[in-house]
Amino acid sequence: MGRVTERRKVIRIREGAISTRPDTLVAEEPLEIRLNGKPLAITMRTPGDDFALAAGFLVSEGVFGRADEVQNIVYCAGATVDGSNTYNVVDVRTAPGVVLPDITLERNVYTTSSCGLCGKASLDAVRTTARWAIDDGADAPPVRLEPALLAGLPDRLREAQRVFDRTGGLHAAALFTEDGEMLDVREDVGRHNAVDKLVGRALQRGDLPLSRTILLVSGRASFELAQKAVMAGIPVLAAVSAPSSLAVDLAAETGLTLVGFLRGPSMNVYAGEHRIALRAAAAQG
Numbered sequence: 001m002g003r004v005t006e007r008r009k010v011i012r013i014r015e016g017a018i019s020t021r022p023d024t025l026v027a028e029e030p031l032e033i034r035l036n037g038k039p040l041a042i043t044m045r046t047p048g049d050d051f052a053l054a055a056g057f058l059v060s061e062g063v064f065g066r067a068d069e070v071q072n073i074v075y076c077a078g079a080t081v082d083g084s085n086t087y088n089v090v091d092v093r094t095a096p097g098v099v100l101p102d103i104t105l106e107r108n109v110y111t112t113s114s115c116g117l118c119g120k121a122s123l124d125a126v127r128t129t130a131r132w133a134i135d136d137g138a139d140a141p142p143v144r145l146e147p148a149l150l151a152g153l154p155d156r157l158r159e160a161q162r163v164f165d166r167t168g169g170l171h172a173a174a175l176f177t178e179d180g181e182m183l184d185v186r187e188d189v190g191r192h193n194a195v196d197k198l199v200g201r202a203l204q205r206g207d208l209p210l211s212r213t214i215l216l217v218s219g220r221a222s223f224e225l226a227q228k229a230v231m232a233g234i235p236v237l238a239a240v241s242a243p244s245s246l247a248v249d250l251a252a253e254t255g256l257t258l259v260g261f262l263r264g265p266s267m268n269v270y271a272g273e274h275r276i277a278l279r280a281a282a283a284q285g
Contacts, residue, residue, distance in 0.1 A: 003027055004048055026170050028189045033057060034076065034091040035100075046170065046188045047087070049197040050075075053188075054090045056200030059208070060228045062101045062129035063094070067206045071095040101129055123250055132209040132233040134255040143212055143235055143275045145257075149180050150276075151265045153216050154240050160185045161218075173198050175234075176214040183213065191219045192228070199232045209233020216240075221260055226250045236275060238262050243270055 010023040026046055033041045033054045045053060051073040058064050076089040094100070157174045160182065171191035175183040175198055186197035195217065202208055214236040215229050221239035223246040229237045230250065237251070238259040248270045251258035257272025269276050 004046055026189055029088055032089045034089065035063070036093055037091060043190065043193060045190060045193045049186060049201070050087070050090055052186075052197045052200030052204060053193055054092050054196075054200065055203050056196030056198065056228075056232075058092060059199050059203055060196065060231045062131070062231065063098075064203055065131045065208055067204055069095050069098045070203070123246075123253055126227050126230055126250060127253065130230055130254070132211075134230060134233065134235050135211065140212070143178050143257075144277055145178065145214070145236065145275055146277050147265070147267065150214075150238060150259060150262060150267060152180065153214070153238065154218075154262055154264075156180075156182060157185065157216055157218060161187055172218040174216045175202070175210065176216065178212050178214065191217050192222075192224055194218075195225055195228045199228060202232065211235060214238060216262075220244070221247050221258060223247045223250060226256060226258065230254050230256055236272070238267075 004027055005024050006027050007022045008025055009020060012019050012021060028044055029047055031043050031045045031050060031053065032039060033043070035058065041057065043053075043057070054073055055064060055070060064070060071093040073090055073092045075087050076091050153174075153176060157172055160174065161170065161172045170187040170189060171194050172185060172187045173191065173194035174185040177183060184198055184201060186194045186201075188194040188197065195215065198215070199208075199210075202210055210232050211234075213234055215234045216238045217225055218240055220241040221237060221243035223244055225239075226237055226243070226247040227250060235255075236257040236259070240262050241260065243258055243260045248258060250256070251271035255272060257275040258270045259267050259276075260270055261268045269278075
């Protein structure tokens with residue numbers, strides 16, 4: 001099975017001095033996801049947590065919402081011409097009685113290359129396939145986040161990025177409670193894969209929907225990441241970089257709280273501001 005990192009020779013130039021040395025790089029390999037034996041999608045990913053990645057991807061496709069809907073996930077033996085197993089093809093089998101949504105096999109949308117439907121069609125597709133409304137959980141007070149709590153999360157995510165420290169080439173995603181407790185963190189060459197791994201692991205534990213949680217991503221907040229948050233029932237998505245216009249539209253339509261440019265005490269709230277204690281931020285300012 002592919003490793004998380006690989007070594008390659010590099011020529012270093014530092015202030016006119018030239019040297020040759022091995023460098024540690026993040027591994028990148030294709031993963032083909034099959035559903036009940038039929039090819040569905042291919043993503044370039046960092047090997048590891050492949051079953052969780054596949055499960056999380058299928059949550060975002062509207063296929064799964066409960067652990068018991070997954071019969072099993074296996075690597076496909078004989079994936080190459082010579083019959084060897086590359087560990088780069090997984091087959092996900094649905095449990096008996098699980099009805100597949102049309103979005104899954106009719107159109108391979110929301111693929112991990114971020115090309116898929118666009119504009120209103122994308123918003124409509126998410127709205128019609130999402131299993132849970134974005135809320136803060138029944139019989140509980142609304143989620144209310146202090147800006148200071150959000151401000152401290154990126155540093156905690158960075159501290160948890162073990163492979164990034166060795167390669168400098170990985171995105172990360174983390175789940176936090178509303179009190180700032182880190183529940184899980186995953187790294188991958190693709191930010192969408194890191195989120196899928198988080199959501200897939202939550203599915204396997206029976207934790208969906210992920211109400212009253214915060215999803216933090218290390219890069220920008222694309223429509224695809226907002227879609228994955230909505231499909232997992234996550235009420236708050238925060239990113240250290242910018243959101244896209246369609247991500248903001250989806251957040252506003254579904255009630256998702258979307259925070260961008262989360263860098264220290266500075267941040268932009270693009271949607272769902274009712275979950276942010278803005279008066280506290282004004283008082284601190």
